[in-house]
Amino acid sequence: MPFDALNEVSDEALLVAFGNGDREAARALTLRLTPKVMGFSARMLRDVAEAEDVTQEAMLRLWRVAPKWRQGEAKVTTWLYRVVMNLCTDRLRRKRAVALDAIEEPVDQTPGVEAKMTTDARVQALQEALQDLPERQRQAVILRHIEGVSNPEIAAVMDISTEAVESLTARGKRALSTALAGRREELGFGDD
């Protein structure tokens, strides 16, 4: 099948085709899903190298599950986000455990350029504030407001109700608003 024609094919159909040894399906899935996985894991971990490792691991698990994939049971992206979420959680826990033993180990503060009224400054400030949120709130806010995942899909990823997702994102947003209110000028919002 020509590669362009695969743009219209669903993730699930591509995965089943891959499970039957279709290399074009593998290529299409790689280009379609790797950016999503990378984006989410990078936001969760704030470390590009680690995010790349998680992305590779999550995609490898996807390749391995392909021959056994049960059609119609779950969306491929839902399954994938859940795998990424678990992998990130494991890494963050390990990191925290190491951090307790480390002496004066500076947290990987991506050397943010000085806070100016720039997009970089906004992204940096938001990332910092996100890191202070409880883990579940952070996951829900990133998936909903940065990755653009729907509430029902987040509910499936996190194995909670849609109402619980709404509650998590609402509390998360409020916490972010409060945390960043003092930096309005720095973020280029100025005085009204």
Added chain:
Amino acid sequence: MTDQKELQESELDALFSAATDATPRPSSTLLARVSADAEAEIANAVVARPARTTGMLKRFVSLIGGWPTAAGLASATLAGIWIGYAVPETLDGLAGGTWFVGSDLDMVQFTASIDSLLGEG
């Protein structure tokens, strides 16, 4: 000057939007790693499929008692099929012409004849 304790909704949305635009993209190296994994899984599956068939056959044979049993089972099955197709003409041939040539087996009478019943009365 505003004295807000929270950002406005639109301001927070602007931050989210900036973050979405700045989402890290996978490097070409990472894409190559992911593709290589996919290729390896396809190769593994091709190797694994025939092996799995052999494994199932072996498991079945060992389950019924090994190759001698399997050979006996196959012979019995073939014989059964042959007999099933051969009856009735060939069975007569077998009984009369092959295995029982010269025997009086076909003359044995298992029921009392009418003559003996009449004689007693």
